[in-house]
Amino acid sequence: MSEVKVNFELSKEYLSALELAIEEKNIAFIRDTMEGVNSADISAIFDEVDSEMAKYVLDILDNEIGAQIIEDLEHDTRTKFLEIFTPKEVADYVTEMDSDDAVDIINELPAKTREEVISEIIDPDTAAHIHELMRYDEDCAGGLMAKEMIAVNLNWDIVQTIEEIRRQRENVDRIYSVYVIDDKHRLLGKVSVKNILLANDNTHISEIYDTDVISVETYMDEVEVAAVMQKYGLDAVPVVNLQGKLVGRITIDDIIDVITEQADEDRQLMSGISSDIEEDDSVWVILKARLPWLIIGLVGGIVGAFVIRGFEEEIQTITGLALFIPLIMATGGNVGVQSSTLIVQSLATKSVFSDSLGKRLLKMVAIAMFTGLVLGSISFLFVFLYGEVRLGMVVAIALQAVILLASFTGTATPLILNRLGVNPALASGPFITTANDMLGITVYLLIANALL
Amino acid sequence: MSEVKVNFELSKEYLSALELAIEEKNIAFIRDTMEGVNSADISAIFDEVDSEMAKYVLDILDNEIGAQIIEDLEHDTRTKFLEIFTPKEVADYVTEMDSDDAVDIINELPAKTREEVISEIIDPDTAAHIHELMRYDEDCAGGLMAKEMIAVNLNWDIVQTIEEIRRQRENVDRIYSVYVIDDKHRLLGKVSVKNILLANDNTHISEIYDTDVISVETYMDEVEVAAVMQKYGLDAVPVVNLQGKLVGRITIDDIIDVITEQADEDRQLMSGISSDIEEDDSVWVILKARLPWLIIGLVGGIVGAFVIRGFEEEIQTITGLALFIPLIMATGGNVGVQSSTLIVQSLATKSVFSDSLGKRLLKMVAIAMFTGLVLGSISFLFVFLYGEVRLGMVVAIALQAVILLASFTGTATPLILNRLGVNPALASGPFITTANDMLGITVYLLIANALL
Numbered sequence: 005m006s007e008v009k010v011n012f013e014l015s016k017e018y019l020s021a022l023e024l025a026i027e028e029k030n031i032a033f034i035r036d037t038m039e040g041v042n043s044a045d046i047s048a049i050f051d052e053v054d055s056e057m058a059k060y061v062l063d064i065l066d067n068e069i070g071a072q073i074i075e076d077l078e079h080d081t082r083t084k085f086l087e088i089f090t091p092k093e094v095a096d097y098v099t100e101m102d103s104d105d106a107v108d109i110i111n112e113l114p115a116k117t118r119e120e121v122i123s124e125i126i127d128p129d130t131a132a133h134i135h136e137l138m139r140y141d142e143d144c145a146g147g148l149m150a151k152e153m154i155a156v157n158l159n160w161d162i163v164q165t166i167e168e169i170r171r172q173r174e175n176v177d178r179i180y181s182v183y184v185i186d187d188k189h190r191l192l193g194k195v196s197v198k199n200i201l202l203a204n205d206n207t208h209i210s211e212i213y214d215t216d217v218i219s220v221e222t223y224m225d226e227v228e229v230a231a232v233m234q235k236y237g238l239d240a241v242p243v244v245n246l247q248g249k250l251v252g253r254i255t256i257d258d259i260i261d262v263i264t265e266q267a268d269e270d271r272q273l274m275s276g277i278s279s280d281i282e283e284d285d286s287v288w289v290i291l292k293a294r295l296p297w298l299i300i301g302l303v304g305g306i307v308g309a310f311v312i313r314g315f316e317e318e319i320q321t322i323t324g325l326a327l328f329i330p331l332i333m334a335t336g337g338n339v340g341v342q343s344s345t346l347i348v349q350s351l352a353t354k355s356v357f358s359d360s361l362g363k364r365l366l367k368m369v370a371i372a373m374f375t376g377l378v379l380g381s382i383s384f385l386f387v388f389l390y391g392e393v394r395l396g397m398v399v400a401i402a403l404q405a406v407i408l409l410a411s412f413t414g415t416a417t418p419l420i421l422n423r424l425g426v427n428p429a430l431a432s433g434p435f436i437t438t439a440n441d442m443l444g445i446t447v448y449l450l451i452a453n454a455l456l
Numbered sequence: 457m458s459e460v461k462v463n464f465e466l467s468k469e470y471l472s473a474l475e476l477a478i479e480e481k482n483i484a485f486i487r488d489t490m491e492g493v494n495s496a497d498i499s500a501i502f503d504e505v506d507s508e509m510a511k512y513v514l515d516i517l518d519n520e521i522g523a524q525i526i527e528d529l530e531h532d533t534r535t536k537f538l539e540i541f542t543p544k545e546v547a548d549y550v551t552e553m554d555s556d557d558a559v560d561i562i563n564e565l566p567a568k569t570r571e572e573v574i575s576e577i578i579d580p581d582t583a584a585h586i587h588e589l590m591r592y593d594e595d596c597a598g599g600l601m602a603k604e605m606i607a608v609n610l611n612w613d614i615v616q617t618i619e620e621i622r623r624q625r626e627n628v629d630r631i632y633s634v635y636v637i638d639d640k641h642r643l644l645g646k647v648s649v650k651n652i653l654l655a656n657d658n659t660h661i662s663e664i665y666d667t668d669v670i671s672v673e674t675y676m677d678e679v680e681v682a683a684v685m686q687k688y689g690l691d692a693v694p695v696v697n698l699q700g701k702l703v704g705r706i707t708i709d710d711i712i713d714v715i716t717e718q719a720d721e722d723r724q725l726m727s728g729i730s731s732d733i734e735e736d737d738s739v740w741v742i743l744k745a746r747l748p749w750l751i752i753g754l755v756g757g758i759v760g761a762f763v764i765r766g767f768e769e770e771i772q773t774i775t776g777l778a779l780f781i782p783l784i785m786a787t788g789g790n791v792g793v794q795s796s797t798l799i800v801q802s803l804a805t806k807s808v809f810s811d812s813l814g815k816r817l818l819k820m821v822a823i824a825m826f827t828g829l830v831l832g833s834i835s836f837l838f839v840f841l842y843g844e845v846r847l848g849m850v851v852a853i854a855l856q857a858v859i860l861l862a863s864f865t866g867t868a869t870p871l872i873l874n875r876l877g878v879n880p881a882l883a884s885g886p887f888i889t890t891a892n893d894m895l896g897i898t899v900y901l902l903i904a905n906a907l908l
Contacts, residue, residue, distance in 0.1 A: 040668060044687050170654055178691065179650055197649045198631055202622055216492060234716075235496050237709050239630065239691060256708050257689050260715065264686075267719035268801070274726055275797035275884055276790055283802035287822050294794050294823070295830060301790045302831050305783025306838055312779045319771075319778055326771055326778045327764045330785055331757025334893055337789070338728055338753045338886050342746050345727035349720070350735035370739050371746070378747060379754050386758055432727055434790050441786055 014048050022049065026057045034064055043069055047076035055085045071100035074109065080285075083112055091117060095124035102177070103133040104150035104258065110134065111142070137252075145229050146222035148262070149243045149252030152176045155183045156209055158192055163205050180240035183250055184213045191242055191250040193217050219244045222251060229254060230262045270348070273427060274341075276301070276434035297434045304438035308445050315449040322456055324392050328383075328399050329445060335379060336406045336444030337437040343368070343414025344431040351422055364415070372411040376404035398455050402448040409447065410440045466500050474501065478509045486516055495521055499528035507537045523552035526561065535564055543569060547576035554629070555585040556602035556710065562586065563594070589704075597681050598674035600714070601695045601704030604628045607635045610644055610665070614657050621652075632692035635702055636665045643694055643702040645669045671696045674703060681706060682714045722800070725879060726793075728753070728886035749886045756890035760897050767901040774908055776844050780835075780851050781897060787831060788858045788896030789889040795820070795866025796883040803874050816867070824863040828856035850907050854900040861899065862892045 018037070025033040038046060038061070046065075050058040050073060062070045074082060074097055086094055086109075094113070098106040098121065110118055125131040133151040140146030152175045156165045165182065181194040193215040203212055219242045220229050233241055233256065243252040272280065276297030281290055312319065312329070319326050380400035387396030414436055418428035470489070477485040490498060490513070498517075502510040502525060514522045526534060526549055538546060538561075546565070550558040550573065562570055577583040585603040592598030604627045608617045617634065633646040645667040655664055671694045672681050685693055685708065695704040720732065728749030733742055764771065764781070771778050832852035839848030866888055870880035 042668070042670070042688055044689070166653060169650065173650065173654060176650075178648075196630075197653060198621065198625065198628075201618060201649060201653050202625060216494070218494070234712060236494055237496070239708065256691065256712075260686060260708075260712065263712065263715060263719075267715075267722075270719075270723060271726070271797060271801065271884075274723070275793045277794055277797060281798070283798045283816075287819060287826070290798075290823055291826055295827065298787065298790055298794075298827060298831060299834065301786045302783060302834060305780070305786045306835070308782030308786075309779040309838075312782070313776070316775075316779075323768075324765070326781070327761040327768075328757070329778070329781055330760035330764070330893055330897060331754060333782060333785060334753045334757045334760075334890060335750065337889070338750055341727045341886075342729055342750075345723060345729065346733070346735045346742075349723065364735075367739060371742055374739070374743055375747065375750060379750060382751065382754060383758070386761075434793075437789070438786060441782055445782060 014045065014052075019049065019052060022061075023053065023057065026053075026060050031064055034061055038065065043072035044076045046073050047078075050085070051078050051081045055088050058085060059088055067096060068100050071097045075101060075105050079112070082109070086113065091120035092124045094121045095126075098134075099125055099127055099130050102150045102152050103130070103137055104148065104252075106130070107134055107137040107147075108142075110138070140222060143226050144222065145220045145224040145226065145243050145254060146252070148226055148229065148254045148258050149222075150255070151252055153183060153240075153242070153253040154179055155185050155189075155250055156195075158184055158186055158210050158213070159208065161206055161208050162200060162203050165200055165209060169200075178240075178255070180253075180255070181217075181242075183217075183242050183253075184209055185250050189250055190248045191217065191219055191244050194242070217242065220254070221246065226262045227266060230259045230266075233259050269427065270429035273429040274345075274432045301434050301438050304442055308442050311442065311446050311449065315453060318449065318453055318456070322395070322452065324387070324390065324395050325449075325452055325456075328387070328395075328402075329448070331383060331399070332402055332406055332444045332448045333441045335403060336410045336440035339372075339375065339407050340410040340414035340436040340440040341432050343411045344418045344428075344436050347415055347418040348428045348432060351418065351428055368411050368415050369408070372408045373404070375411075376407040379407065380404050394456060395452075398452045399448075401455070402444075402451045405447050405451065406440075406444040409443050413439060413443070466497065466504075471501065471504060474513075475505065475509065478505075478512050483516055486513055490517065495524035496528045498525050499530075502537070503530050503533045507540050510537060511540055519548060520552050523549045527553060527557050531564070534561070538565065543572035544576045546573045547578075550586075551577055551579055551582050554602045554604050555582070555589055556600065556704075558582070559586055559589040559599075562590070592674060595678050596674065597672045597676040597678065597695050597706060598704070600678055600681060600706045600710050601674075602707070603704055605635060605692075605694070605705040606631055607637050607641075607702055608647075608661055610636055610638055610662050611660065613660050614652060614655050617652055617661060630692075630707070632705075632707070633669075633694075635669075635694050635705075636661055637702050641702055642700045643669065643671055643696050646694070669694065671702075672706070673698065678714050679718060682711045682718075685711050686715075721879065722881035725881040726797075726884045753886050753890050756894055760894050763894065763898050763901065767905060770901065770905055770908070774847070774904065776839070776842065776847050777901075777904055777908075780839070780847075780854075781900070783835060783851070784854055784858055784896045784900045785893045787855060788862045788892035791824070791827065791859050792862040792866035792888040792892040793884050795863045796870045796880075796888050799867055799870040800880045800884060803870065803880055820863050820867050821860070824860045825856070827863075828859040831859065832856050846908060847904075850904045851900075853907070854896075854903045857899050857903065858892075858896040861895050865891060865895070 022034070022037070062073065065073070077085060098109055101109070110121055113121060122131065122134060125134065137146070137149070137151065154169055154172055154176055156168055169179070169182070179197050181196055182200060183191060184193045184195060186192055193213040194217045195209060195213040199212050218232065218236050218238065220232060222243055222245050229241065232238070238256070240253055240255045242250055243254060245251050268280065277293050278296050279293045281293045380403045383403060384396040384400040387399050414431070417431040417436055421431055422428040474486070474489070514525065517525070529537065550561055553561070562573055565573060574583065574586060577586065589598070589601070589603065606621055606624055606628055608620055621631070621634070631649050633648055634652060635643060636645045636647060638644055645665040646669045647661060647665040651664050670684065670688050670690065672684060674695055674697050681693065684690070690708070692705055692707045694702055695706060697703050724732065729745050730748050731745045733745045832855045835855060836848040836852040839851050866883070869883040869888055873883055874880040
């Protein structure tokens with residue numbers, strides 16, 4: 005391990021030295037310092053230097069390493085970076101990639117460039133694979149799968165199988181399982197590399213293969229594919245078309261991307277950010293993603309103003325009535341977000357026999373009643389000590405009602421959104437908070453009006 | 457594929473038939489219907505039936521399948537389930553598991569049972585592995601790793617290597633890479649099964665192994681291990697101790713668990729739920745997790761009441777002043793949550809050279825100023841149409857101030873929490889919302905008091 009730069013540390017000093025070397029066209033320095041460094045670490049360097057400099061370095065390195073570096077770049081860096089490439093250069097790099105990654109990168113290009121790049125791909129297999137994969141929607145199994153895998157005929161023996169692995173050794177980095185197919189290319193089963201290794205040369209695949217293979221169909225949604233792979237603990241899953249023919253393979257690294265993207269999306273929806281932004285995006289990009297929900301919240305606040313205006317007389321005459329608006333609002337918002345988050349979570353795990361709707365509602369009411377009792381008692385005590393017994397009762401009753409309402413909207417909204425095919429995490433965000441704020445004020449003032 | 461029950465569908469009908477079969481001790485029915493069904497699907501059945509019934513089925517099935525079923529059970533089901541097992545029975549099942557899973561399950565047992573189970577483990581290697589792994593903290597690489605892996609000496613040839621793989625074939629389900637060590641068991645590199653398969657029998661490992669191996673040390677935090685494996689796209693990573701000796705291996709399935717647990721924890725912190733609960737937990741468990749943050753929010757509301765009380769005179773005399781309390785509160789809360797979420801996200805991705813603190817602050821101010829301008833203008837326009845020019849100005853100015861403050865607390869809080877070693881996602885939850893609500897009201901009323 006000593007001579008290899010694993011766990012490479014990117015320092016400002018190295019970055020300065022590299023920039024100087026690029027200016028001085030010191031190819032030896034660049035080659036020496038990057039020798040043996042993992043492509044993911046070189047990508048991290050490329051995320052920091054300008055595109056022209058990065059391209060100068062890339063041109064020095066081996067094409068295969070170059071392709072890996074391009075794959076590992078952050079999305080925005082790559083888009084800017086590839087703008088200075090000729091279609092021929094892009095074609096050469098994507099030819100080195102697995103077909104799924106190649107398609108992802110081609111899809112990021114402007115529509116016009118895309119065609120030019122594909123026409124520059126020399127290898128006919130690669131071109132055919134890319135054409136095939138581009139037909140699928142990005143979010144389904146077909147859009148996730150790669151064409152690179154090892155498939156062998158049921159009737160082959162170990163020698164033929166090893167020959168096939170040898171033939172594909174450059175294309176298939178990680179084998180996981182060897183898939184077993186019939187003459188019509190239909191998936192029959194799988195066999196592990198370990199078992200191939202331990203078998204005799206004249207053993208036939210039919211003697212050692214495992215028919216218990218879990219597969220997914222091309223049109224299955226990526227979130228479902230992730231769920232299947234997680235449930236069965238799979239490293240790779242074969243993809244079949246409607247005729248049961250083996251058409252590709254999805255590997256676990258793609259599934260990790262699906263899981264993290266889903267988590268990021270949920271987090272953003274929950275915090276009222278409307279598109280995938282990062283802290284180091286430009287002020288303008290950040291504003292565009294943040295303003296919409298803030299404006300919706302503001303409109304909610306304006307509606308709230310209207311509501312309060314309807315009760316202006318009461319507020320002017322009843323001492324202390326306005327004091328508890330924040331308390332009612334905050335509680336309604338918090339209860340609503342908690343309720344919707346629990347529903348979103350249970351929708352995500354999709355237990356087979358989860359509680360029925362009736363039992364769910366009953367439980368929701370029980371939790372809300374008890375919560376209302378606790379919070380209502382605390383606030384009654386406080387208002388009582390403040391010297392207003394009747395107002396204390398109004399606040400306690402209003403809290404109970406608001407908690408019940410917020411639990412209900414928090415439970416119902418994600419279920420409805422999910423039914424409509426919208427990500428239910430939206431319901432844990434400013435949407436529910438704003439709605440519950442307004443509901444809360446209305447209920448509070450109505451109850452005050454009735455009882456005082 | 458036709459004869460194997462893959463993608464098994466769990467139905468209420470099957471569940472009823474199974475319960476009947478258990479009552480009637482119809483072993484043939486149970487064996488027949490479960491033959492070829494994936495253990496993950498049988499686990500899903502066990503999550504639905506009572507422990508005694510599940511144990512009856514488990515006793516019929518093969519021990520190895522049984523061990524997999526126990527691994528796949530939901531945490532709560534498993535705890536209840538294993539209560540009716542003798543220590544000897546538990547010992548027999550954990551012996552069939554990978555050592556990391558065995559330790560996880562033993563750690564779930566009551567302290568007393570734990571010792572009894574370990575003392576019942578017959579195989580000395582298994583017992584030694586479990587003892588070794590129990591020394592490590594659950595959240596570090598040592599706590600994640602398994603002892604099962606293939607390690608070969610640098611000087612071995614392919615025949616010796618294949619012999620070692622054969623010897624370990626039952627223990628190591630998935631090989632990923634074969635690790636290369638020296639006589640002192642220090643990690644030197646790795647070699648893929650593919651390359652072993654394609655090499656000649658008399659080739660030595662030293663000729664074909666790859667020195668570019670990324671490893672982690674036993675004490676590395678699990679979140680960091682996950683980051684390393686994601687960055688470098690690894691399926692498995694070898695674990696070394698401080699002397700560089702190979703002591704275990706972490707596989708990608710464990711990392712997926714780390715990633716999903718982290719996402720769940722973040723989501724719960726963001727929604728004010730204080731522990732890992734699910735919708736179908738009991739009312740009491742749910743209440744215990746939900747009430748603390750609601751009470752904190754309520755206390756915030758009580759503080760808000762005090763603040764408003766300090767300005768009671770202004771509220772009684774200035775027409776419309778109370779109307780805009782909700783608007784100010786909602787905006788402050790929303791801006792704070794957005795800001796903190798962005799920081800939490802960028803802490804999670806840990807870009808090497810992210811913006812400096814100064815640049816960050818400058819950008820935060822720019823975004824806040826512009827946001828304030830937009831939201832302030834909308835609300836000014838509204839209050840102006842309502843007929844109150846001066847109040848409109850107060851609302852607009854207060855909004856600007858509140859947005860700036862909320863951006864600042866939203867940015868600073870997660871950074872401080874992170875520095876203190878607390879999960880920064882906490883800052884996107886009720887904490888920030890409550891703090892910003894109170895800040896917002898105070899600033900609004902102070903500005904009104906000064907300008908009106």
